[in-house]
Amino acid sequence: MTTTAIKQRSLLGLKDLNAAEIESILDRAAYWEQQSVKLNPVLQGKFVANMFFENSTRTRFSFEMAQKRLGAEVMNFAAAASSVEKGESIYDTVKTLESMGIDAGVIRLKPIGMLADIAANVKVPLINAGDGNNEHPTQALLDLYTMRKQFGSLQGLNVSIIGDVQHSRVARSNLWALRKFGANVSFCAPDSMRASDLDAPYISMDEAIRADVVMMLRVQLERHAGSVMNSAEAYREGYGLTVERAKQLAPHAIIMHPAPVNRNVEIDSDLVEHPQSRIFPQMSNGVPIRMAVMERALS
Structure with missing residues (x-):
């Protein structure tokens, strides 16, 4: 995948996304919400890592539900905050999972500004599941x-x-x-x-x-x-x-x-x-939205 394609399929934030791109994700989520069958294995054979360096039960389960509904193979990495004190170890973890052959990564982390640096140095699409006080695009x-x-x-x-x-x-x-x-x-x-x-x-x-x-x-x-x-x-x-x-x-x-x-x-x-x-319908809507985002990253 070219650097441009990786950048286009990543979702680091909404600040730099235009209205048409956002609308296409919303429209695709509407498509997924209308599907009566829970499992649509369009991402069969794709490996996704959920890398949570900051706790979040709700966001992680929502992503995992979306990934599994699309038939992806899912790996979950949850780091206790104390074990990831140095920025390099977050980068090294992402690079390690990339080296093992993941096709995309979902990442949540506390330090601001680190996500863009990591994304610039890996060759798989990354999706921001919340970074510091910066963005939470999904x-x-x-x-x-x-x-x-x-x-x-x-x-x-x-x-x-x-x-x-x-x-x-x-x-x-x-x-x-x-x-x-x-x-x-x-x-x-x-x-x-x-x-x-x-x-x-x-x-x-x-x-x-x-x-x-x-x-x-x-x-x-x-x-x-x-x-x-x-x-x-x-x-x-x-x-x-x-x-x-x-x-x-x-x-x-x-x-x-x-x-x-x-x-x-x-x-x-x-x-x-x-x-x-x-409040609860928002949570329900998180699954089709994240299905659309995962599909955009991987197909």
Whole structure:
């Protein structure tokens, strides 16, 4: 495979992907979702390694389900964070699996900027399953897919993303992808959780819950120990989607969350399976999206 072909089949982020490329993935996911047979072995004989240098049960299982539904041979590599302290060992692991004959790799890692360097030095397509605070492209793709199924089009959609924007790769991938389709993205976050590198407007919680899509982010309070928002109670009161606040949602609006959910912190437990919530459908949509991404990488 040529370097150009590898680059075209890899999925390192959505920032540099154009709307047509994103749309083709969404359309192919719709095709896979419509298939009544679970196993379609279009990737039979292909070997895929899932390399998770950062824990994620949900993303890894979703990728594995997608790969197995397409008939690929799957190898899972999970590294305890302590065993991969040096950047070189991540690179060496990927090179080792490449040397053994994998056809593609799915990789999740904490260090920012390392993924592009690794991708430039391996001869198999790589798919980003989350890198640092940078991007989480397949999560944003399944989010766009969920919104498109709900509203038919993303053009002009008002999307508010609420929570720890500073540390969120989901917020970044969604912002960059949604804008390509003419959606309006606003953030809502306490001062200590804002991202100075992103140019979307910040709005109040009252404004944020009036959007067509209200996307709550998982908040890790331990990252904000010195902030006024370091208690679950304070965060819920200021920025949580409470049952009381949810009464102000527009009838057509939907609630989203990349999961795992901190119930009763960023969203009240009663709202997780609320009729307007799409949290579990998002997870369902992750499988056809990742089938489309794996097929794009390998066929």
